[in-house]
Every structure is written in C-alpha cells, then in structure tokens.
Amino acid sequence: xxxxxxxxxxxxATQALATADVITQEExxxxxGAVDTAxxxxxxxxxxxxxxxxxxxxxxxxxxxxxxxxxxxxxxGLAWSLGLESRRGVEATPIxxxxxxxxxxxxSVVHAVDAVTGEELWVYDPEVPREFAHKGxxxxxxxxxxxxxxxxxxxxxxxxxxxLDAATGERVWKTDTIENREMSYTITGAPRVINGxxxxxxxxxxxxxxxxxxxxxxxxxxxxxxxxxxxxxxxKPYENESMKMAAETWDPSGKYWEAGxxxxxxxxxxxxxxxxxxxxxxxNGSPWNRHLRSPAGGDNLFLASIVAxxxxxxxxxxxxx
Numbered sequence: 001x002x003x004x005x006x007x008x009x010x011x012x013a014t015q016a017l018a019t020a021d022v023i024t025q026e027e028x029x030x031x032x033g034a035v036d037t038a039x040x041x042x043x044x045x046x047x048x049x050x051x052x053x054x055x056x057x058x059x060x061x062x063x064x065x066x067x068x069x070x071x072x073x074x075x076x077g078l079a080w081s082l083g084l085e086s087r088r089g090v091e092a093t094p095i096x097x098x099x100x101x102x103x104x105x106x107x108s109v110v111h112a113v114d115a116v117t118g119e120e121l122w123v124y125d126p127e128v129p130r131e132f133a134h135k136g137x138x139x140x141x142x143x144x145x146x147x148x149x150x151x152x153x154x155x156x157x158x159x160x161x162x163x164l165d166a167a168t169g170e171r172v173w174k175t176d177t178i179e180n181r182e183m184s185y186t187i188t189g190a191p192r193v194i195n196g197x198x199x200x201x202x203x204x205x206x207x208x209x210x211x212x213x214x215x216x217x218x219x220x221x222x223x224x225x226x227x228x229x230x231x232x233x234x235x236k237p238y239e240n241e242s243m244k245m246a247a248e249t250w251d252p253s254g255k256y257w258e259a260g261x262x263x264x265x266x267x268x269x270x271x272x273x274x275x276x277x278x279x280x281x282x283x284n285g286s287p288w289n290r291h292l293r294s295p296a297g298g299d300n301l302f303l304a305s306i307v308a309x310x311x312x313x314x315x316x317x318x319x320x321x
Contacts, residue, residue, distance in 0.1 A: 026167070036148060049096055082120060089106055104144055106139070107128050108187075128156050133157075135186050135207065146191040151166055153193065162174050173220065192278075198217075207286070210232060213309075229263030230250075231261070256293045281305075281306055285300055
C-alpha cells in the first residue's frame with residue numbers, strides 16, 4: 001500500500017483525492033502489523049508515518065517532512081472534514097500509519113479514518129458509563145491511541161485498557177487497570193508500547209488516589225508489572241526498595257496513605273532505546289497541602305518528579321527528582 005504520507009499533507013493536499021485508492025482491511029492489517037519497537041525507531045530516519053504519541057519515542061513532535069513550507073503554505077485548502085460526534089473536549093494526537101489515521105474523541109471513542117479521503121473506516125465505543133464522569137477533574141477527554149503488532153490500544157476514561165484489531169475495530173482484549181474501584185481513578189492519557197508491553201498510567205491525584213504506572217502484554221492483556229509512585233501503608237510490606245526509600249521522605253504522622261498520596265502518571269512519558277530507559281513524569285500530591293499530607297516536611301518522593309524505569313520490568317532508579 002503506497003499511501004505513506006504526512007498527517008498535514010493527508011488533511012490538506014486536495015490533489016491527492018483524485019487518485020486515492022480504497023484501503024482494504026488486509027492492507028490495514030499488514031501496515032499496522034508491521035509496527036513494532038524497531039519500526040517506531042526506524043521511522044525516525046524519514047518521519048513518513050506518525051507511529052507514536054509525540055511522533056517518536058523521544059516525543060519531539062517535530063516532523064522532517066518538508067513538502068509544506070513557508071513558500072507554499074498559503075496554497076493549502078481544506079480537503080475534507082469529519083465530525084467526531086461530540087461537543088466535549090477533544091485532545092488527541094492522531095496516529096497515522098500508511099495513510100490510515102487513528103484518533104480518539106471524548107468518552108475515549110476511537111475513530112479509524114482514511115487520511116486522504118476522510119472516509120471513516122470504523123468506530124469503536126468503549127461504552128464508558130456516563131455516571132463515571134464525576135470521577136475526573138477535567139472533562140472526559142482522551143489524548144489518543146497507540147498502535148503495535150496489528151492492534152490499536154486505547155485507555156478508556158473508566159480505567160479499562162482496550163486492544164482492538166486495527167483493520168476492523170473489533171475488540172481483541174480488555175483489562176482493568178484500576179486496583180481499587182472505590183477510588184476516583186480515570187485514564188485520559190495515551191498508551192505507549194515498548195518491547196511488546198503496553199504502558200499506561202492513571203489520573204486521579206486531585207481526588208486522593210495512589211499513583212502508579214502499569215505494563216500489559218500486547219497479545220494477552222496480562223499485567224507484566226506495576227510501579228507505584230508513592231509509598232503505601234507503612235504497616236504493610238513495601239512493594240520494592242524504591243518504595244522503602246520513598247517512605248523515608250514522608251512524615252507518617254500525616255497518614256498520607258489514607259489520602260492516597262497522589263503522584264499519578266496521567267500522560268507524560270518518553271523512551272530512550274539506547275539505554276532501554278522509560279522516563280515518566282509524576283503528578284501532584286494528595287492532598288495538595290503538604291502541611292496536611294506530610295506535616296514535618298520531606299521531599300515526598302516521588303511526587304512531581306521525573307523517574308527512570310526499565311520498561312521490561314518496571315524496575316530502575318529515580319532520576320532528576
């Protein structure tokens with residue numbers, strides 16, 4: 001399928017419409033089936049596709065495509081438009097693979113679109129219960145999908161991670177990322193896929209949850225690992241050495257674990273293939289007021305930090321805190 005085009009050209013280059021071929025399911029399955037860690041890295045050489053949130057693993061968001069420049073940008077015109085059937089927040093970065101665009105709307109609904117013609121190929125609705133909206137701070141938004149090994153992955157607002165057949169939009173598997181459904185966990189961020197593992201965090205620090213990031217097998221949806229951002233109840237065993245170290249930076253008189261602690265990893269991530277290191281950004285504490293969560297002070301690790309993890313195991317040491 002010779003439809004490798006940049007997202008901007010796909011949307012605005014009207015001359016492409018006259019010669020556009022109909023995309024078949026077999027072509028979509030082959031194109032997305034070829035996306036893996038090596039393909040995302042190799043795309044850096046030319047940026048002909050937008051395979052990862054932020055374009056590449058470094059998430060630079062800067063494309064090398066140069067067909068549109070300051071000399072001809074004034075010649076652009078609208079080629080097509082597509083309604084996403086929502087009047088609520090839309091914050092997704094589209095993923096483009098060989099001329100097929102995958103983008104989400106509010107309520108985590110996924111749209112697969114022919115990027116040249118604007119034809120909608122399929123729609124997947126994860127059917128998030130509408131009453132779940134009150135658990136989020138900032139509308140029922142979603143920042144996009146990930147593609148890998150013939151599948152499209154989306155984290156739904158109600159905390160379920162869905163794997164879809166990229167050609168048909170049919171669900172392959174679904175797994176629950178929320179460990180305690182009495183708490184106000186949500187997902188508004190985009191998944192990342194590294195070395196065969198789908199990595200996703202959660203939102204909810206504003207409402208008193210304990211932050212963590214989890215990895216799931218692309219084929220089965222089974223959880224491979226989970227790393228917590230802040231320590232839990234000190235009367236119970238710590239999950240790993242990093243949590244034991246972090247607990248020393250909190251004042252137990254504040255009983256931070258009762259308020260969750262916060263530190264949700266709700267979107268920011270980047271990956272360095274040479275070091276095989278995943279960098280995640282962590283959020284605010286719960287409660288916000290440090291005098292309540294840790295009266296005696298302390299760094300309250302690993303809130304508001306950049307943390308480096310091994311994407312294969314979830315282990316590693318924090319950096320740049």
